[in-house]
Amino acid sequence: MLELHGVSRSFGDRLVLDDVSFTVGRGRLTGFVGGNGAGKTTTMRIILGVLAPHAGTVTLDGAPLAGAARSRFGYMPEERGLYPKMQLVEHLTYLARLHGFDKAGAASRAHALVEQLGLAERAKDPVESLSLGNQQRAQVAAALVHDPEVLVLDEPFSGLDPMAVDVVQGVLAERAAQGVPVLFSSHQLDVVERLCDDLVIIAGGRVRAAGGREELRAQHGTARFEIVADGDVAWLRDVPGVLVDELAAATAVFRADDDVAQQVLRTALARGPVHAFTPLRPSLAEIFRDVVIDAPEPDLQEAAR
């Protein structure tokens, strides 16, 4: 397990990370979500050891990270950095050589990755001639070239079409299934919602929520239910503790706590057949609004003084 504990960092007198703590479990795809300037890249650079924290620790399975341990990390930085003139497969072979693979091993690794990321037909193309989406896939391949023990990816899904998202997600999920902690940042809440097991939501340099996707859905947002009955369900309006959001003849969406919802179901069944009764979990966008937008912005600069 990769763990950040109490990580803080300032630039000049600007505090940009404030007591950031979270874990990235083995076998879990962890999405790191936050708006522009929230502190995602800074956090990732600290994990990688590119930037030093001013306070706090980063550990892997409880052990502090030395340089050698980090050489087993795979990182896809925000600023994409492949040599534009180099052929894709040649480039990946070169990177594998830098990581200590022998010539044959490096070439076979490069070919396997090109294949896995759906770039086989582009293998001999110079990197600069690839479409943006394919360059992005190439960057993911570059982060994976040495079979890393931990994967940290800054916006790996940005600019990808839905098919490419699935390809990259498949590759990351496979690494996660092998026990690799995988942390990726994203602005695309719908993508994160679909792909990740765990979530870390950061805003203004502070972690606002972290945990399993389902756990967070259960904790945040209002519990809502949809009911589809046989006859009119307008009677719902008169049930104490029920707030009807939508009503159309035999279908309604309402808010209520779990006990009241169960009572509604019993009442509905006593009245006639119920075709569907579904808890509607809040979407990630709703949770994000709940924990980020609705929460008062902490005055980090004040806290830094």
Ligand SMILES: Nc1ncnc2c1ncn2[C@@H]1O[C@H](COP(=O)(O)OP(=O)(O)OP(=O)(O)O)[C@@H](O)[C@H]1O
């Ligand atoms: N080297 C630096 N010097 C000064 N300020 C910096 C530096 N790097 C980052 N910052 C500031 O730290 C804050 C967090 O930036 P960071 O890049 O970590 O955010 P982010 O969540 O990755 O944002 P984005 O989604 O826009 O990439 C920002 O206000 C940024 O301006």
